Amino acid sequence: MKFSYRQHLLRATLFLLGVFPLSGFCQQIIKGQVTGPQDLPIPGVNIQIQGANRGTTSNFEGEYQLVARKQDTLVFTYMGYAPQKVAVDEQTQINIQLQENENSLGDLVINAGYYQVKDRERTGNIAKITAEEIELQPLVSPLQALQGRMAGVEISSGTDTPGAAPTIRIRGQNSLRTEGNYPLYIIDGVPINSTPVESNTSLSFAGIDPLSTMNLSNIENIEVLKDADATAIYGSRGANGVILISTKKGEGQKGIQARLYSGISTVPNKLDLLNTQQYLKVRRQAFNNDGVEPDEFNAYDLLLWDQTRETDWQEEFLGGTANITDVSISAQGGNDRTHFRLNGAFHQQGTIYPADLQYQKITGGAHLDHRSKDEKFQLGLAINYGVDQNELLGDGVDFNTNAFTLSPNAPALYLDDGSLNWEEWGEAGLNNPLEGIFNTSTTRTHNLITSLNLSYEIAKGLEVKTNFGFTDFNSDEVVKMPQRSYNPAGMPLHRSLNTQSQRQSWIIEPQLNYQHQWGKLNLNALVGSTLQENQYDTFSVQGENYVAEALIGNLGAAESLINGVARNTQYRYQAVFARLGLDWDQKYYLNLTGRRDGSSRFAQGNRFANFGAIGAAWIFTEASFFEENMEWLSFGKFRGSYGTTGSDQIPDYGYLDAYEATQGPGGLYPTALANPQYSWEVNKKGEIALQLGFLKDRISLGASAYRNRSSNQLVGYPLPATTGFNSVQANLAATVENRGWEVEFSSDNIRKGNFRWQTSFNISFPKNELIRYPGLEQSPYANTYREGHPLNIALLYEYTGIDPETGYYSVKDQNEDGVLNQEDQVVIQDRTREYFGGINNSLSYKGISLQFLVQFVKQEGSFTSLFNSGFPENQLQEFSSTSATDHQISQTPEASLAYSRVVESDLVIDDASFIRLKTLNLSYSLPADWISPLGINQAKFFMTGQNLWTLTDYRGIDPDTPIGGLAFSGLRTFTTGLQVNF
Template identity: 45%
Template sequence: MKKKLINQRSTRLLYGCLLAFTSFCVTSYASSPLELQQTQQPITGTVTDAQGVVPGVTVLVKDKASGTLTDENGKFSIVATANDVLVFSYMGYKTVEITVANQTAIYLQLEEDTTQLKEVVLNAGYYSVKDRERTGSISRITAKDIETQPVTNVLATMQGRMAGVSITQTSGVPGSGFDIQIRGRNSLRADGNNPLYIVDGMPLGTESLGNSSFLSGLILPGSGVNSLSILNPADIESIEVLKDADATAIYGSRGANGVVLITTKKAKSGKTTLILNSFSGVGSISRRLDLMNTEQYLNMRRQAFANDGITTYPASAHDINGNWDENRYTDWQKELIGNTSLHRQVDASLSVGNEFTNLLLKVTNYNETSVFHGDFEYGKTAFQFSGNHQSSNKKLNMGLSIQYVIDKNDLPGTDLTLDAINLAPNAPALYDAEGNLNWENSTFVNPLRKIKEEYLAKSNFFNAGGTISYALLPNLELKTMAGFSSTRLNETKISPSTIYNPAFGLDSSVSILLQNEGYQQSWSLEPQMHWKKDFGKSALSVLVGSTFQERNFGSRAIEAMGFTSNSLIYNMAAAANIAIYNNDNSIYRYNAVFGRVNYNLHEKYIINLTGRRDGSSRFGPGKQFANFGAIGAAWLFGKERLIRERLSVVSFGKLRASYGSTGSDQIGNYQFLDTFSSTGIPYQGSIGLEPTRLFNPDFSWEINKKFETAIDLGLWNDRIFITTAYFRNRSSNQLVGIPLPGTTGFTSILSNFPAEVENSGIELEWHSKNIETINFSWSSSFNVTFPKNELISFPDLERSTYANQYVVGEPLNIRLVYHYTGMNPETGFYEFEDYNNDGFIRPGDDRKKHIDLTPSYFGGLQNSLRYKKWHFDFLFQFTKQLAPNFNTYKSMPGLAVNQSVDVMTGTQPYSAGFNSQATSAYTFYRTSDAAFTDASFIRLKNIALSYAFQTRNGWGCKVYMQGQNVLTFTNYKGLDPENYSGSKIPPLRVFTLGTQLTF
């Protein structure tokens, strides 16, 4: 609750300034002589609340045109007569009236009015709406939630805090990306489920600029090198997520998978304020595998050879044939990924302004080292500017927001996590006596060779969004939103000859330089008209607008090799051979008209109509335009007399519902055209072309029809607020690759397919003010989502190439696996169900067991406690799910690969690879239901403890401690239950200490 009040103070302060100025003018120039002759006296005082002084409180003399507002210390001064009544008002607090009488000093503590919190205004994109009057589903977090988290990605701040929003971190590497799904997976295509991101009104392109197919094996490409991962979380004021049709249909095709509205911090009226903030901390991997020690490992290896009937160890078995020290032990998880990363951030912001013009300038610098063995670093420097201006007659309003971020990521060429869990515990030292990489007489493949493959990603992000509006008539406002965005990436990877064993005798002629350049640049223009009119007990508002957008996207990948010296490896001109793998440029154009009509009767019955006609360059002639729309309705039944009189415990009640359609054009550019690419083979002096895509002008938009019904309930003066929602989304007209006969020369053609996917579920949100006293308060927030995903229909699925991927009636996120039935009592090897009873285990016939990886439920529990000047916040994130365990990425027990201690019991006989029956059984085992396990977890995601006070000279000071990924409670058999990948480093556990000064 308090966070909303804080956000409202700046607005009330501006209004208070305007009111005080107006009152001064009226008092000075319009007061009658009789009024001036009355006996007046100066009244001073201080206004506080349960947490301290309250600046910006409006203090008025009732029924008179005079007033003031409290300053930054909560103090006020006003002139009044003994018979006057002073009125103290502030958004979110109960209004208080005090008769002056013979008082000359008034000290007042305001009480929070929880019913006013529903007056909080939410950003719905093209319009704003009061929380109590919204008909759509909107979730929100603010800067207070964001600033308690030492993270570098905007999406990380949202984890566990929003119902219906599932966010998964893909890796613990700094700068890595996140996967987000808003109310489930709608499209069969993995790249067709991304939501629309809008930063200060500017649509943000989230295409990955990294060339994952070219720079294969790298940590970052394909996992989130885009504008969103570069954006600075410290610059964010609020994030709103639009989920249902009523909230998203006004965005048409772009809102099929939800909309994420990101609002950056803006300048606020008031005195000039300088804020300096700095924190530093440490990070480490949050989970480790319990691996075998040297004795356990060697016993496994010896038993494996014995089981295979091998009595003499082969020359390649260096771990047990005497080449390596059998008494040596190295904890490779500690050695390769066990470093302590250092985190540091410094930021400063300066805000100046008055009742007409406000400016904000903010600078942030962030640095983070790596947990990998070696000297690696990630850095981000962000500049932010915002300004707004209002004319003296309040008719003209202008705003501008600019963000510029420079991002630099210096990483090893490959994640060392897999090496850390696979290396034999008695493997040799990494360096020899001279400090060079140790190859142990050519018996050891040193994992640090990968560190010599240096990877560097440099990117910059620029985003500017501006608005200008003019009140042409009292009820008519013309508004234009414009924006420009640019993201550029330059990534390089070198593979010098030094990554190879010197015994091979290779020189710099085999050294390779890989370079990728990617960019995304877009602009948007949206003229709008807003009209609203009150008709006594009803109100009508109308919005009409249009969108013009263009986005340019390009990349170029180059490979250079044959250098005369490794010292020249970054100089492409020094290479003997240069090959350009791709040089792509594309343009996406989008145009739309949209509208909204909102009708409010008696402030109890609300209907909201939204519509949009979209045009996209991604479809062929005749298919480029489509219509989308939605209807939303709300009934504020808490205002009915029967509820007020008979159920006084109900302080607020609203029943709302919505239905509508949105679409999707997330298929990439030029997919409907027949395209060609270079063969790379010269013929008669020219390079030939070959067809790569067939022409298909008939495919068009995916359609997503959304339905939701929900109830919002406030109890006991809103001390408890509950929202329960049921949603059902159906996505059809799927854009997928349709298989073609081999005689066509193509395996498939992109086309619409009548497959239908349904996402449904229940969302529950709970907010409560548990305790509220002068010295102590405790509030809680809880959210949980029960999702269900189902493939409703897929004609001729059995005969398609998707037969081994999807099943009608099952979720999209399933795995078709073998059913493990146990170990053969005679041989001891794994056995599996023979579904067709033909005596053999075959991939097509017997891989029939369905494993659903869709979470059964997920959510979060947040608590905020205050004791005097101490504040303590913590968030638990939880998920109930199944996931692949370490068996899916670990080699067969008995090979020269370290194993989890779990394989010491309950496993088939070890094999060194010389028993084909054992190898075959384990191959099936890795892709059976035995390789999946419960990956449910409860994670103490975030903690924040702070102490705020004022110095003797009036400076504000806050000292704080923060933690991220603090504790994880799980029975998962693997590195991390969140991303369940054995080849990627798990999310880091980070602790920081910081100080914030306000002048």
């Protein structure tokens, strides 16, 4: 199927290129430079051809180049400056000097999905970051580039492993189901399945990121749609927000751009653990306190292991250096009617762990845009293809835990010949901690995303448009488990686990757009429909007893194949949607959107649902009474929205009985119960906001207050074991609310001579609450949620201090029944963030530029590790001493039981707030007169840092993963590079 599709795609592309050739239309090439009031060049100025959806931007020296007709008019716009229009006529050199303007806020064009809108005119909440903030970050997933840069958007990597899917929440958690909180991803107009791909490797917890094969240097913008006005046009798919990723087009200056950077990554932090002598002292104290005589069984670290040996296991397991290399190249060109862009990139990243692991990614893409001579027909073709190979450990080896818990005098893990040391560890009755270390996993992913946009102007202001999209995602994973990974005493076999996954989808979206103006009234209308189909196939099987290690993974060489599982699901979706945008005198704006969705995940009678929203805005500084009375306020806008979106993020076929074949011949057994009654989850969103611009828009301030309520919750309702099933799909009469404040601020602090300093700031105050759940106490979630509290909570015992009789930790028996159980866990810990945000600064002087982002988070976490004093594992130094207020160092069963309870108490609550220097970029562009004789338009050296410094009181290794204390989500990275434009 996929090869046939690509052949047809190639033929269609060649046909289109034949019908609309790259040459033959002669127009003028316009060049020029854009400067400011002091004749300083202004980079990033938007130059558009009036009435056409094309243009370019000025480079670092303020220079630009584009193709235009004599009758065209160029429009120059830039934040903080008055727009200027210049007729082309016979000119080929147009230099412009922009002047500061009181009402230029919002000239930035925002992608709202099915349409575009200026920032000053939008009625919805849409956040945006550009290529300059994305392309130089040494990251694999583009979503990681959003951390700290957007209000209301939380990104958590959860792991340092490249290719792992990050967790993203846009204005909180709406659904009781984890899989019900994924936002909608759209790349160049094509929706992408945002659910992480299953894995049997160290990525098994996070899953494989479906965006990992994207080329960050090819991304033009990322917009995030948050409120009802922005998301309702996507209906059920926009319940958790929408992430729009736009790749770069071939507009602007022709030429070739090459970029190379290389660097290293290291672990961001180390914990202060006991050394050998401190550790042995604590262990001997435990035996002394317990009155127990050490022997080779209970005190192998004291009697069998070398008492002078000392290993820094943090350095051993986490002290490596991961090398990073990234190379990207792009070329763009064309003529007056057709322009193109080709790009390719290679990314390679090593590991900090003591294993031969590597991540590699190769990406390529093409973008073709064409306009007919009469400007009525337009074509846009985008192709993005990525291949990555991720070499990982098989699921089981935990370097992180071993790095912090192994005894510092533990014996060597390997023998001189490189094999695992089983004998010394076996003498202590233990398995080698690196059991499984020779297991390897190779995951190869292929991802094709294509889109074709066709439009034709039927009449003045009336346009018909159609979007076509196709995606093909393939993942092939082989986990090899050789005998030498396991204790030979267990007579292990050579084994493998092979998993293949494929996701294919196609979408067709015909649309009709109409625009007209009657005096002061401007109308924009849109009506369209969506037809979409997703196919998901997965197959896994285990091979056993290969005759040689070299054959592991070749299923034909396995003696037996077991646990074969194949799943095939199909999802179909259709919708009709409409938008009506009204603008009166560029002061009052009204935006009405609606959508009727149909999903194959519901039974007949429940398949269709209606969603819609209304958004309104008033630019009150356009009122006549503001023109003279408040000169210091250059822009002011009230806006608000209310509407509904829905969700069908549930497994396919849940309304049907499901069966699977038995292992033996001729049998079926039921695997799921039918429930045709459940219907759509509904999310009602409301928002009010204020946007202000001060001092000719040198200062901008925005504040939003929102409330979202998600009801009719779709869950897999747990069932008693006596039914024979784990759960059944159903609606719960539960309501989840997310409310909060978001504040965004930006300022042009200094603009003097060649020096410029700009600052942006965002902060969010989210609040998540389960406001209603009838019958919660009798439900299976009675020990998971509490009404009036967030979904992300921990139910804990109340810590009462050290028991004076035993010296052990103690917790309170709330009902005094002599039994400690879930009924006594009455302390509710809120694990949601109290507030979070970021401060970004950009400074430039001539060719020198410095940008840095500081991320901050206020939250509570937990620290549940490394204070179980007395047992044969390492701990933090702060827990090693004993006093009247400390617990008794002991390894009795009673002490162990007390510890297991106290780690579920409020004692482990820890302040996990932090301030982090998230990114830093320093660059220097060589002067134009140095490089122009070499045929180079721009040459820039740059240095980038990631996760450079963190200020926190959290006792764990990384406050960004604040549960437990032994995990970290990001490495400290330094890179240097060079970018050259020809």
